[in-house]
Amino acid sequence: MIEIRGLTKRYGTLTALDNLWLMVERGDAMGFIGPNGAGKTTTIRMLATLLEPNAGTALVAGHDIREEPEQVRARVGYMPDFFGVYDDMMVWEYLDFFAAAHRVPRSRRRRLIGDVLELTDLSDRRDASVDSLSRGMKQRLCLAKTLVHDPEVLLLDEPASGLDPRARMEVRALLRELCKLEKTLLISSHILPELAGLCNKIAIIEQGRLVTAGSLDEISAQLTGGTRLIIEVAERCGEACALLDALETIVQVAEQDGRIEAIYQGEEGGEHHVLTALVSAGFGVRGFQEEEVDLEAIYVRSTKGLGSE
Ligand SMILES: Nc1ncnc2c1ncn2[C@@H]1O[C@H](COP(=O)(O)OP(=O)(O)OP(=O)(O)O)[C@@H](O)[C@H]1O
Ligand SMILES: [Mg+2]
Structure with missing residues (x-):
């Protein structure tokens, strides 16, 4: 148009x-x-x-x-x-x-x-x-x-x-x-x-x-290099991280205070396979979600603040 x-x-x-x-x-x-x-x-x-x-x-x-x-x-x-x-x-x-x-x-x-x-x-x-x-x-x-x-x-x-x-x-x-x-x-x-x-x-x-x-998801994916997953497990957090790290679709894993952040780079809509992998390995998964697209974060990350007043 x-x-x-x-x-x-x-x-x-x-x-x-x-x-x-x-x-x-x-x-x-x-x-x-x-x-x-x-x-x-x-x-x-x-x-x-x-x-x-x-x-x-x-x-x-x-x-x-x-x-x-x-x-x-x-x-x-x-x-x-x-x-x-x-x-x-x-x-x-x-x-x-x-x-x-x-x-x-x-x-x-x-x-x-x-x-x-x-x-x-x-x-x-x-x-x-x-x-x-x-x-x-x-x-x-x-x-x-x-x-x-x-x-x-x-x-x-x-x-x-x-x-x-x-x-x-x-x-x-x-x-x-x-x-x-x-x-x-x-x-x-x-x-x-x-x-x-x-x-x-x-x-x-x-x-x-x-x-x-582009679309909000596309731009967010460009900047983070994938979809950011926020995962919480009941226990054995370190082992869960190791399992995630070994998955082909996960390119990055970080953990802080029992909250795991993993960057997913597989096919779109296939994030649930990550959850299945954790559950089948016996982890008690308390939380599993895609991080909401944060427009403000995208904006701040992609502009350099040049010429702003
Ligand atoms: N009539 C004009 N004569 C000279 N310079 C102008 C004129 N109109 C705009 N500019 C300059 O062109 C640039 C772009 O201005 P523009 O108004 O398109 O920005 P903007 O993105 O709409 O900004 P804002 O968010 O403040 O509305 C600015 O540096 C502005 O000073
Ligand atoms: Mg204007």
Whole structure:
């Protein structure tokens, strides 16, 4: 759905984005993360056709951002990282304005506005003035705006920034709904645990360069060299370690205070063979689990902290 091909952007002598290649498949929710100044907003604005690349290009829903910007705009919903000021405009007028800009016929707009207000839980604010809304409501309204033309691709630049925990949860629930509607999402954020619960893929950039991209499990496996298993046995911990060490699928074993950490590098989904081996050798296995993917740890391990503020 999004195919970024060598996208490059320079501001004067600064290369904000340096030859980025990245694929987002239909129905993916990709978290786009990186330190301040990494080039996330720059990338998203180019995909939304609001900024011209210096080199490279991207296809969005099959259309080239440089050759067919109109076609791209019709298929993309872009949520910027700040909300403008709209003096004396009512919520429904605001949405009507954007729907009209996307050439949604007047006869369909009323119903459409009702739908997006309901989805974003703003129905009771229909006639309120935009400037009277709280920040969280504005954020939701901004999301409602990006949906008025029923885009296939959503480019969301820090959709949950500056919100209280409750409002953040609401935005996240809303984004999950959008995933169910088979939209393709590219979401930049600094709030990593939030992305982990929402995104099936992540891409990490730093100083305008891609550090890594893939599914959470893939990236975690790349960095640890396998799946990390946490195992507890009732007794004979040392012997259990020796047994694990001898298994072909286990590449590394460490033990601390009766808690064994083993790195598994066998076929996917075959971790239970390790458990079977322990049980058949008569070990009382108290705990056996795959370590949860820790997005924050991945982020810290894969970025060097260059250029962060
Ligand atoms: N209009 C501009 N003129 C000059 N430099 C710019 C401009 N916009 C961005 N930059 C620079 O380009 C780099 C990338 O900025 P960008 O806003 O894309 O980063 P970001 O990843 O979105 O950061 P943040 O997490 O802080 O939002 C930064 O070094 C920034 O200072
Ligand atoms: Mg940004």
